Amino acid sequence: MEWWIEKDVDHLTEKFGILNAFELASELNINVQFNNLGSVIYGYNNNSHRIPMIIINSEIDERTQEGVCFHEIFHLRHHKGFNTQFFAVNTNSLLSDHNENEANKFMLAMLRDEYGWSKQEDVLDFLDFFKLPHELASLL
Template identity: 35%
Template sequence: MINFILKKVDKLIKIHKTRNPFEIAESMNITVKYDDLGSLKGFYFYQSRFRYIVINENIDDRLKPIICAHELGHDRLHQSFAKSGAIKEFSFFDMSAKPEREANLFMAELLVTDDDILNLTKLGYNHDFIARELGVPIEVVDFKGQILRKKGFKIKDFGVAEGDFLKGY
């Protein structure tokens, strides 16, 4: 499945000439809305041929691209689920659910380039430093590390990705 996700992300980047999930969503006619969602970070839904990504307006602005990219992953990978009802992340980034793991991998591949991680790890930096340098939670770095290992790179397993890592944000 990782290879399928990588191909989907690569195709999106080539078509839209950006890694910005908001620009991609707009180009694909996916409406991005903001609303007070309480503890819910965001969700994706499909209704009457219209697609929506809804992001909690009260979360830190640095997390909004991460959530948008994750929900964009649901659009590209799980649209058939969404046609039957909204895909909601009650525990955002719940690694126990296969669709959530796939959307997480999609998000990491879209937002973080291979070189972003490889160049910093070659210099000996740890996952905490890399995450701060890239401006993402360390779990995003871990998801990207999983992808890089699948691609054959010798990169340390950071082992920090937890299902509920955004609860603290």
């Protein structure tokens, strides 16, 4: 993982403690909303009148929603103006875009810290726990 992503994870956990994604969003003054986004989109972010906002699919599993929230927090903090739908089902590869790759690494690191996952545990079990695609295993 890139050193600066690990440094960002360390910075956030030192500043706020280990929080779940929704508590972290609140601490960062990011508005999180849940809407039915169908079966294709997990979530996305935008800014409305300079207020950062994350919209998460209300139809996906709660653990997956937390991962999506971490993913979108990273985009709002580091990819200003970058707006894409997270985990669009029709996407050929979740790892094809550099910005998505970075946000996925951040998401996995934050989930790892929050849930106390260690490298000794099975990576696919970790991804299954959050109902995340196995394609992300290469990032752990």
